[in-house]
Amino acid sequence: MDGYLGIIVIVLLVALLAAGGMFLLFRPRDRHAPPVPPSEAPALREEERAPATGVVEDDAATTTVPPPARPVEPVAPAVPAIEIPPPSAGRLVRLRARLARSQSALGRGLLELLSRDRLDDDAWDEIEDTLITADVGVAPARAMVEELRTKVKVLGSRGHDEVRALLREQLLIQVGADMDRTLHTTPHGERPAIVLVVGVNGTGKTTTTGKLARALVGDGRRVVLGAADTFRAAAADQLQTWGERVGAEVVRKDEGADPASVAFDAVSKGIEDKVDAVIIDTAGRLHTKTGLMDELGKVKRVIEKRATVDEVLLVLDATTGQNGMRQAQVFAEVVNITGIVLTKLDGTAKGGIVISVQRELGVPVKLVGLGEGPDDLAPFDAEAFVDAILGD
CATH class of the missing domain: 1.20.120.140 (SRP54, nucleotide-binding domain)
Structure with missing residues (x-):
């Protein structure tokens, strides 16, 4: 009996060993096995190589290989279109x-x-x-x-x-309906008209300079702009944008450069190019800073070595009221103001500053700003102003 049991145990052990060998022989291939090193991988036959279309096929999936990316070509900055502004009349x-x-x-x-x-x-x-x-x-x-x-x-x-x-x-x-409000921006023979724009910080002086250039271009004039506000790089950039929009060249230098030097170069450029007018934007100065006011006088003197200054326009914020009058008086002591530009006149009910500033300085309001649009700078017309006050 014990002999029979021994034979049965031996047969079972042989069967188990045979089954394990068959499992090892026919088990599925592990797809996560580490790749075969290139040196040990068998060479592919011609028909097994990846087709030129970039598609590689195997027994389980199809993988698309993207084509090589094309090199990105540098894009040139867009040149702003030259605008044709409307004329200033009316x-x-x-x-x-x-x-x-x-x-x-x-x-x-x-x-x-x-x-x-x-x-x-x-x-x-x-x-x-x-x-x-x-x-x-x-x-x-x-x-x-x-x-x-x-x-x-x-x-x-x-x-x-x-x-x-x-x-x-x-x-x-x-x-003062009878005051002469002529804006002297016509050239004198071979020499362009020179306009100096002055004023306190925050009155809209640089914007006024750009709008004036736009108005003159709309009247058929050729203009050069001088970015003599060298204390603020943003002022020169802003003026550059205004000039590019209407095709007016802007003379500028690095931040901190001598303002008088920029003004002199702008006038020289205007004479060389035979333009109609050169408009110089100066730094917005606090009227209490005596040194800066003296520098403004220097800018005017340096310009006059090349040409006569035809207009000195003082930009005032109409909303400042009587404080603007004190500013006007100090500027008038440094440079010979020939005209006033009142900005933000549409944002205040105190339009009487037109009367008081003219009476105090003895010079006319020549331009008024009536909004933020590029064409909202207008020549001052006394009758239109009074009729607007009284209504229809």
């Missing part, structure tokens, strides 16, 4: 609605006061206060009130049209 008339929105409150208030059945001393004081609040100035306001009182006494009964005519007449007198 701009203030076109922008009258915008001006009226900010200034008509003054006109309505004055018309309402003057249309009262009875004008006593308190009413006239209120009219004077309204004018002073609008930055007309104390002396001009009193002069207007005295003249209006005299006219009203003579006129007697007053209708709306009569009151409006009286007020219009007085406003035109105070605004």
Whole structure:
């Protein structure tokens, strides 16, 4: 019996060994086995090599090999298209609605006061206060009130049209409808007109310089711009953008360069190229900085070694009111101001600064800024300004 059991055990052991050998012989190939080194890999027959189409096939999957990437060619910076601005003539008339929105409150208030059945001393004081609040100035306001009182006494009964005519007449007198507001930007023979733009930081001086160049190009003039605000690299970059848009060349130097040197080179370039006008943007200076103000005088003197300065335009922010008057007085002591540019006139109800600044400096407002658009700088027209205040 024990012999039979021994034989059965031996047979079972042989069977198990045979089964294990068959499993090892026919087990599936491990796809995660490490790759065969190139030196040990068998060479592929011609028909087994990857086709030229970039597709490699095996018994389990098809892999697409992407073509080699093409080298990226450098892209040249886009050259801005040259714009053709509209002419400057008639701009203030076109922008009258915008001006009226900010200034008509003054006109309505004055018309309402003057249309009262009875004008006593308190009413006239209120009219004077309204004018002073609008930055007309104390002396001009009193002069207007005295003249209006005299006219009203003579006129007697007053209708709306009569009151409006009286007020219009007085406003035109105070605004200076007869002042010469010619902007001297025409060349003198072989020499271009030279325009120097000055002003305090934040008044919109560099933007005004660019807009003025745009207006002159719209009138058919050729312009060179001088970026003499060398204390701010952003100012030169901003002016460069304005020049590129209308095809005006900009003369500039590195930040910190001598402003007078930049101005001199710009004038020289204008003479060489025989352009119509050279516009110099100076650094925005605080009027309390005596040294910087002296430097502005130096810029003007250096320019005059090559050409006469035809215009010195002082840019004032209309929203600063009487503070702008103090700025104007200091600049007038350093350089001979020939005209005023009032910016942001559409954003204030104090348009009376037109009257006070002209009275104080004895020079006319020649340009006004009525918005942020590139063509929102307009030649000042006294009649259009007064009509906008009074409304239709």
